[in-house]
Structures are given as C-alpha cells and as structure tokens.
Amino acid sequence: MHFLAYILIYPILWLVSILPFRLLYAVSDGLFVLIYHIIGYRKKVVKENLKLAFPHKSDAELNKIRKKFYHHLCDMVLESIKSLTISEADMKKRFTFTNIEVIQQLEDENRSIALMCAHYGSWEWIFILQTYMKNQGYAIYKRLANKYFDGLVKRIRAKYNSHLITTKETIPVLMQLKKEGKVTICGFVSDQSPKAERAFHWNEFMGITVPVHTGAEMLAKKLDMSVVFFGVKKLKRGFYETTFTTLAYHPNEYPDYAITDRFLDLVEAQINEAPEYYLWTHKRWKHRDKVPAEYQKNV
Template sequence: MKQLVFWLMVGLLRLLSVLPYGWVARAGGALGALLYRIPSRRKRIVLVNLNLCFPEKSDADRHVLGRAHFRHVLRSYLERGVQWFGSHRAIERLVQLESHIDLDDPDAPPTIFMGFHFVAIEVGCMLYSTRFPVTALYTPMSDKRLCALAARQRGRFGASMMLRSNSARTVVAQLRTGQSVMLAADMDFGVDNSVFAPFFGVPACTLTSVSRLARLGRARVVPFVTEVLPDYRGYKMTIFEPLKDFPSGDDATDATRMNAFLEQEIERLPDQYYWVHRRFKNRPAGMPSVY
C-alpha cells in the first residue's frame, strides 16, 4: 500500500508539472484555505508560532495570517510538480533572479549561501543550480523513497546534494577549494551545536553551523530569500550582500544576527515563512513547552 501511494504521488506530481502554473497555484491555495477550516495539529502549531512572534496582533489578524500561510503551504506542495519534474526552461521562466553580488566573478571567495525556510526555498536553489555549480545540504525525510526522489529531482540540474548529518568535513574541504555551498540553518534541530538566540523576542534554538563552517572554510556568508510573487507570476530569488564581519568569533552573536536578518524578511513576507515547523520545539532550561 505504501508503495502504491508513493507511485500515485509521483504520478500526480508529474501531471501537475505539465498543467498551467496558475491553475496549480490556485488549486493549492483553495485547498489550503479549506484545510485551515479543519482543526489539526499543524494549524495549532502555526497559531502557537504566530502568537509568540506577533503578540501585538489580534486573534482575528493572526487567523487571517494563518489562513494565508496555509494557502501558501498547500500551494507549495502542489507546485513541487513543476519544481521536481519541470524542465530547465520551465524553472527559468518561473523564477526571477536579483543578485546584489557578482555571481560571475572568477575571483569571488568561497561562499556559503544561507537560505531560510520560506515556502519557495526549493525553486530558488534549483534556479541557481541551472547556472552555477553548488553543493546543497539537505535534511533526510522519514520516508526513504520520498527522500531519494526529492534529492534526485532537486539536484537534477547539477547541484551536488549532500546530507546535512556528518557533512562538515566535506563542506569545509569544498569551501577551501572555492566551491559554493547552500544551506538553511533556521530550524530547530536540537540543542547540540546550537545556542538560544532571540527570534521575535523569543529564545529560539539556533544552529551555529553557519558560523563554524564559514570560519573553518574561510568563506563569506551570503543570505538569499526566494519569495512567491503576487498574481501567480512565479517566484523571485534575491541574493543579498554578504554579512559583514561574519563570523564574529562569538556563536551567540552570529546566531542573533542571523535571526535578526530573518525577522526583517519575515516582516516583509509574513505569510510565506514556514510557520508549520515547530520553531520553538526546544526551550531553555526552566521554560515550559509551547506545543
């Protein structure tokens, strides 16, 4: 039965990849709005996160934001059809690229492209890989077949996909040879190799891996964000200027700066950040669980 469900899902994604993008996006948004009406664990997680991060908003405003987020999340699931199975040309048609650095600079230093879990993060990474060599770190999924499929399709344009676990030594070696690495470090992966840094004023368990890899690999850290454009016009990937004086030598300071940058982008795109993730899963000693 699991195998049948897997192949049905693959078939559906392949079908969605050839349908007009606007149709798929509208269908995903409608499905998300419908599912928001139904009580669920994910809806509760979203509202807990929004309550913690936006205490100044009314309950009604947080529900409006939560509903808009559900629309984006379900859209992103259906839009994986074109993201995972669309052609090189289809990806380039859908994604605009704006870079504040010269991506063609042959003398550029080793670079860590630091992404964040907005709903369109995958398609931005794929667009980059159609133009430039890159190693992309990823976290394994619980379903091994789905994980293998995702890694294969995400890397089909040339990105070298690497499991996040036990990858530090290889990443450092690649950075020292001038290769670029893409990763996201804004989720709660446990207290090991993490510090508690403020995120909208709430202590959030924040990975220190970006600082350590940048220090050991002698690399600059360049943030990027991929957003969903309005009116079903696709996506826009923005590559920002490198973070100045990063790493600083203090992991807590660096984690705070990372979170502060992310907060600015969330303020701009509040419904597109991945609020369904338990961002505050781990808490400082003595603080109760929020989920």
C-alpha cells in the same frame, strides 16, 4: 512496501506536475480547503506561534495572517511537485535574482560560499541558481525514509548541478572538495530549532530567546567560505524575487555567532514585512522555557 508506495504515488505526482499553472493553483485552492478547513493541519501550532511572534496583533489580524499562510503553504506543496517537469526557462521566469553578480563575483574570486536562508517565501526553486554558475552546488537536507522518493528528490536537484548531502555527510564532503581545490556553494536552511541540549548559542528571534543553529557559520569559518544570505520576496502567486546579502567575505574576521545573529536579523525583517510567507507549522519556539542562565538577561 516503499517501492509499492512509490509506483502508486509517482504517476499521480507526475500528472499534477504537468498541469498548467492556472490548473495547478486551482488544485492548491482545493488543497487549502482540505488541510485548513477539514483536517486543520497544525492549526493550533500555527496559532500559538503567531501569538508568540506578534503579541500586539489582534486575533482578527492573526487569523488573517494564518489563512494567508495556509494558502501559501499549499502553493508551495504544488510548486514542489511542479519541479518534476517545469522547464528551466519557466523556472527562470518565475524565480529571479536582483543581484546575481554578488554570487558570480565571489565565484570569480575562487571563494566557496555558504548560502544561508530561512523557511521563508520559496526555497524549493533556489536550485535554479546553479544555471548561472560554473561550480557545483550542494544543499544540506534530511534523508527521506522512502529511498525511492529520496532518490527522486536528488535527481530533480541534480538537473541543475546541485547535490543533496545529509548533515553527517556535510563536513567530510566539503573538506574533501576543499582539499581537491574545488570551489563550491552550499545551501543551509538555518532558522529552525536545534535541540536545546546541543545548542552552542541562544539569541532572540522575534523577541523570544531560543537556541540557534550555528553550523553554517562554524563550517564557513573552518573552511573559509564566504557567507551570503538570500532573501526571498513573493511578487505574486508563482513568482519570486531573490536578493543576496553578503554577511562575511572572510568569516574568521568576525566574533563567534555575529554572522548567525545578523542572519536572524535579516530573517526577522522578512517576516515582519510579510509574515504569511514564513513556515509557521514548525515549533520554532518550543525551547523558550529552557534558556540557560547566562542568557537569562535576554529574556
């Protein structure tokens, strides 16, 4: 069944991917009408999240952000499909870096890098970063149920010397690479909610105390990886600009969770500047009523 789904859907995805961008975004506009006005995909979740994050904004302001978010979400879906066939030159034109030297300097100093980001702007095209680097890149991801589409996603990333590894594979793979003396860069999308009962740390995010993923920081300390945040700014439709911020050169010089908290501060700054580009469909604040006693003072 999985193979049948793959051979039926893949040709459609490929045909969409070869559309020129003007037509691609026309398809995105049609998709917006479908998921926003007809299906209403997660509209209740998005509305609740926006109210929680921006309690002082009016309903009119929140509705404006919500519609802009859905337009951006549809663009992201189509841009992800475009990754199938987009050329390296075109991607470099559309996903640029303001200070690539930050990453290149760390690489020249034989520092492995834990690259932290949020579900903000565009994280799909960050893999073009590998074309500016000598060493191999890895990204943590959740394996797709359909092994054929899972393999397709891996092949797309591998075009730029990036490789996807699951959460369970992360520690053994990176530890083995360190043992072999290899310098790597590993990407972590660290803004979503962990399970409350497994959280080691809680802190405020958009003014609400929530459990926080600390895996990137803890792994960076274990393997002595420099920690870098990449922030994304959407310049216009289909064009993004990325800026790197070094959070820690030697992470073990920082108290536990200080790096993670700084990461959250930078994510908040992005959201406050242009909230429509954050991924509001996830239930980021679903554990806000389970705050442990030791963190109650932050509520």
